[in-house]
Amino acid sequence: MESSLLIETAVKVLVVLLVFSALAGFTTYIERKVLAFMQRRLGPTNVGPFGLLQILCDGVKLFTKEDFIPSNAVKPVFMIAPIITAATAFIAMSAIPFFPEFDMFGYTVRPIIADINVGVLFVLGVAGIGLYGPLLAGMSSGNKWSLIGGARTAIQLLSYEVVSGLAILAPIMMVGSLSLIDINAYQGDNYWMIVYQPLAFILFLISGFAETNRTPFDLLEHEAEIVAGYATEYSGMRWGMFFIGEYANLFTISFLVSLLFLGGFNDLWFIPGGIAIVLKVMMLIFTFLWVRASWPHIRPDQLMWLCWKVLMPLCIINILITGFVMMYWSNL
Amino acid sequence: MSKIDLNERNVGSKEYIMVQEDTYPKTSWQEFKQVVKRSVKGELFTGLKITFKMMKEALFNKNMHTVQYPAEKLPITARFRGMHKLLALLESGDNRCISCGLCEKICISNCIRIDSRIDENSRKEVLDYYINLGRCIFCGYCAEVCPELAIVHGPRYEVAGEQRAHFIDMEDLLTPIDKLVSQKEYPGFGDISPNADERMKKTPLSY
Numbered sequence: 008m009e010s011s012l013l014i015e016t017a018v019k020v021l022v023v024l025l026v027f028s029a030l031a032g033f034t035t036y037i038e039r040k041v042l043a044f045m046q047r048r049l050g051p052t053n054v055g056p057f058g059l060l061q062i063l064c065d066g067v068k069l070f071t072k073e074d075f076i077p078s079n080a081v082k083p084v085f086m087i088a089p090i091i092t093a094a095t096a097f098i099a100m101s102a103i104p105f106f107p108e109f110d111m112f113g114y115t116v117r118p119i120i121a122d123i124n125v126g127v128l129f130v131l132g133v134a135g136i137g138l139y140g141p142l143l144a145g146m147s148s149g150n151k152w153s154l155i156g157g158a159r160t161a162i163q164l165l166s167y168e169v170v171s172g173l174a175i176l177a178p179i180m181m182v183g184s185l186s187l188i189d190i191n192a193y194q195g196d197n198y199w200m201i202v203y204q205p206l207a208f209i210l211f212l213i214s215g216f217a218e219t220n221r222t223p224f225d226l227l228e229h230e231a232e233i234v235a236g237y238a239t240e241y242s243g244m245r246w247g248m249f250f251i252g253e254y255a256n257l258f259t260i261s262f263l264v265s266l267l268f269l270g271g272f273n274d275l276w277f278i279p280g281g282i283a284i285v286l287k288v289m290m291l292i293f294t295f296l297w298v299r300a301s302w303p304h305i306r307p308d309q310l311m312w313l314c315w316k317v318l319m320p321l322c323i324i325n326i327l328i329t330g331f332v333m334m335y336w337s338n339l
Numbered sequence: 340m341s342k343i344d345l346n347e348r349n350v351g352s353k354e355y356i357m358v359q360e361d362t363y364p365k366t367s368w369q370e371f372k373q374v375v376k377r378s379v380k381g382e383l384f385t386g387l388k389i390t391f392k393m394m395k396e397a398l399f400n401k402n403m404h405t406v407q408y409p410a411e412k413l414p415i416t417a418r419f420r421g422m423h424k425l426l427a428l429l430e431s432g433d434n435r436c437i438s439c440g441l442c443e444k445i446c447i448s449n450c451i452r453i454d455s456r457i458d459e460n461s462r463k464e465v466l467d468y469y470i471n472l473g474r475c476i477f478c479g480y481c482a483e484v485c486p487e488l489a490i491v492h493g494p495r496y497e498v499a500g501e502q503r504a505h506f507i508d509m510e511d512l513l514t515p516i517d518k519l520v521s522q523k524e525y526p527g528f529g530d531i532s533p534n535a536d537e538r539m540k541k542t543p544l545s546y
């Protein structure tokens with residue numbers, strides 16, 4: 008029994024690691040294509056059919072590039088920083104139930120690596136540790152732009168941790184459990200959480216944009232201002248690890264939003280749950296790309312203003328209203 | 340893309356609107372009101388709508404802006420001044436050039452050379468007409484000064500070469516290939532060296 012559990016977990020870990028590394032690469036292709044279409048360009052077309060082998064070429068390029076470490080960098084920290092980003096991005100996935108349970112070769116597979124009863128907390132916490140990647144990278148690079156990027160990481164991710172945490176507090180109050188499977192099951196019995204908590208959904212999505220460094224809030228590597236931010240001095244596979252971590256985070260947030268607010272992997276009319284959640288995640292990722300193509304960056308002071316003066320008060324109001332409603336109409 | 344579309348391509352719809360926004364919020368309350376107003380008006384979603392429309396147009400209405408260059412090329416106008424052409428007489432097919440030497444004289448980058456002789460009918464005959472395209476600045480004086488319209492600018496514009504010496508032999512419109520060996524030119528900046536053949540190296544990619 009013990010050994011079978013170990014083997015099962017190891018296989019799951021391997022599958023998640025491989026699938027999401029590959030998906031990260033594929034998402035770069037999708038991103039380039041979608042951005043190109045929105046600007047009436049073609050995107051990658053020449054390498055392989057529809058430019059699909061561009062991913063492979065980029066991978067080969069990343070692997071064969073020189074792993075350059077600047078002489079003024081703090082070497083051990085500089086070398087370990089990208090690993091923190093990639094590792095935390097994948098560790099956060101271990102508490103996410105990707106699909107409903109299914110049978111394979113007469114064996115019931117639960118597509119979650121570790122079913123812990125504080126799933127949401129674990130995912131958000133580990134994703135929060137991910138901030139050390141860019142922060143340490145920025146501080147150890149020995150480069151002013153990197154340092155600014157690292158500083159911006161700290162302010163941005165720390166501030167938006169507050170918003171994301173408070174935003175999902177209201178749904179958690181309604182469900183009464185921190186386990187993502189319970190939250191998913193609750194939406195199977197009732198309506199989707201977005202119906203009860205539209206404000207929390209919007210707030211969580213906004214903070215999701217901030218925590219995955221997507222465009223309206225990608226101040227940490229704002230090309231026009233600070234070269235590439237914390238990743239300025241990185242090249243080759245270390246830079247690739249930042250990249251993979253970023254896209255893995257994108258998937259984590261998309262799965263989290265689907266599970267928390269959009270009904271998770273419950274069956275949707277005639278669509279089976281496994282396909283429903285994939286569709287939701289794809290839709291969310293398209294939204295991320297769409298927003299990147301449409302909206303401009305904001306200034307760091309606007310970012311802070313938005314976080315502390317608009318979003319956080321809204322979060323608290325949302326929690327208060329939810330609390331009072333639950334107190335007086337306890338049938339909810 | 341037709342010729343008219345090409346010529347009008349940067350003109351736009353001519354319905355320009357002057358944006359003059361001098362009502363910046365002064366107090367933080369005004370700032371807050373501006374944010375609320377913009378959020379309620381859904382200005383952000385207008386942006387999303389525009390990009391989505393762009394994508395729809397590009398994908399389904401063939402409104403793609405990209406010209407896939409080596410495969411497809413934009414049409415160029417008839418007056419395009421690209422690489423030189425040396426024209427021939429229509430009936431006899433003889434060279435139009437009477438080797439008067441005006442182009443040679445007027446060329447400000449000194450890259451034209453004409454070798455000529457007096458033939459049996461005591462007319463001047465062109466032996467070799469040569470333009471060093473590495474030095475040519477495409478000013479068009481040679482075409483302008485030519486009394487016989489023998490030298491003109493043509494529509495060819497892809498004049499990239501791997502080596503400096505290639506700027507000679509790519510110009511087969513001017514000089515027949517078998518006469519390239521005996522080609523001479525005036526010394527000057529951008530000129531190929533006398534022993535260019537020995538110094539010619541393969542590009543690293545072809546090793």
